[in-house]
Amino acid sequence: MKPREQKSDVPLLLCDPRNGDPVFKWEPLDPLAILQPRRFNYFTILWIQEGRGRFHADLSEFRFRGPALLFSNPYQTLFLTPHSPLRGAILRFHANFFCIETYHEEVGCNGVLFNGIFGEPQVPLDPPAAAEFAELIGHIENEFRSAGLAHSELLVSYLKVLLIKATRIKLDRRMPSPAPSAAAAGAAKSPALLRLPELIERNYQSMHHPGDYAALLNITPKALGKLAKTHFGKTLTELIRERILKHAKWQLLHTRRPIKEIAAEVGFGDELYFSRWFKRGTGASPTTFREFETAIRGGRNLSM
Numbered sequence: 281m282k283p284r285e286q287k288s289d290v291p292l293l294l295c296d297p298r299n300g301d302p303v304f305k306w307e308p309l310d311p312l313a314i315l316q317p318r319r320f321n322y323f324t325i326l327w328i329q330e331g332r333g334r335f336h337a338d339l340s341e342f343r344f345r346g347p348a349l350l351f352s353n354p355y356q357t358l359f360l361t362p363h364s365p366l367r368g369a370i371l372r373f374h375a376n377f378f379c380i381e382t383y384h385e386e387v388g389c390n391g392v393l394f395n396g397i398f399g400e401p402q403v404p405l406d407p408p409a410a411a412e413f414a415e416l417i418g419h420i421e422n423e424f425r426s427a428g429l430a431h432s433e434l435l436v437s438y439l440k441v442l443l444i445k446a447t448r449i450k451l452d453r454r455m456p457s458p459a460p461s462a463a464a465a466g467a468a469k470s471p472a473l474l475r476l477p478e479l480i481e482r483n484y485q486s487m488h489h490p491g492d493y494a495a496l497l498n499i500t501p502k503a504l505g506k507l508a509k510t511h512f513g514k515t516l517t518e519l520i521r522e523r524i525l526k527h528a529k530w531q532l533l534h535t536r537r538p539i540k541e542i543a544a545e546v547g548f549g550d551e552l553y554f555s556r557w558f559k560r561g562t563g564a565s566p567t568t569f570r571e572f573e574t575a576i577r578g579g580r581n582l583s584m
Contacts, residue, residue, distance in 0.1 A: 290357050292319045292563035295374045297576055303377035304435055306424045309368040317359045319563045322372035323394055326350040327417050331366035340514040342400050347410035349403045349446055351393045355562040369417055376577055378439055389443045392450055397522050398477050398512055403450045416442055472497040473507045484523040485546050490516040525561050532570040533581045539566045
């Protein structure tokens with residue numbers, strides 16, 4: 281079966297530094313601006329100082345309650361459904377400003393805060409941590425307003441500190457749910473669930489059907505799907521889709537390999553179908569994604 285698709289009519293709002301678009305942005309959290317699905321080619325951090333609701337990332341959704349930090353990857357569909365008034369800020373940065381793939385050893389957030397498949401894209405904060413992040417984001421806001429000497433260098437420093445501290449908190453806490461249900465607690469102990477991430481990592485290029493993984497784990501597809509949704513907040517199909525997209529995007533960004541070759545590598549014999557599937561997942565065709573990002577990065581992304 282072909283991997284599940286999502287609608288591609290979500291607006292894609294691209295940062296293009298060649299046109300003077302800022303590569304790092306701070307703005308207050310405007311509830312009206314985040315109610316509709318949007319895609320950006322920025323890494324996005326939502327600082328929820330107060331309020332609660334649901335955070336929608338592509339086909340997945342997660343409950344949140346402030347104070348918390350929420351994270352979204354470039355080209356990912358993003359919007360919030362507030363359940364109470366929200367207060368906070370939005371930080372967006374492009375790889376031209378700070379590339380977490382290049383500096384992942386330095387800040388450790390790649391695969392933890394961003395580009396993670398199996399973890400929730402949020403970091404709940406206790407009162408001391410919330411106060412620390414409020415102060416740090418306040419410094420970023422003040423720097424945007426003053427734009428003094430060494431403006432960019434100082435902003436990079438603040439951003440690195442924010443990412444490092446958030447990564448440490450998430451790794452230390454292993455992201456337990458604020459109020460885990462009995463079903464979630466039981467799911468966490470399931471042998472099938474413990475093996476699932478490894479199986480997807482090993483087989484996503486050739487196995488796209490949830491039933492394939494259920495058969496390997498000797499469990500029904502329905503039962504495995506329920507476990508995945510309960511524990512990861514995503515369907516099994518979505519977990520597989522995200523891993524395929526992560527691989528394809530990396531290859532398109534960092535190599536010159538033909539699209540047909542990349543498509544075949546992740547199990548698509550039809551390059552045209554792969555291109556349509558990729559566009560539904562990112563808002564851009566593989567060719568547009570590669571050419572645009574390479575152009576605005578001046579080719580620095582082509583590491584291989």
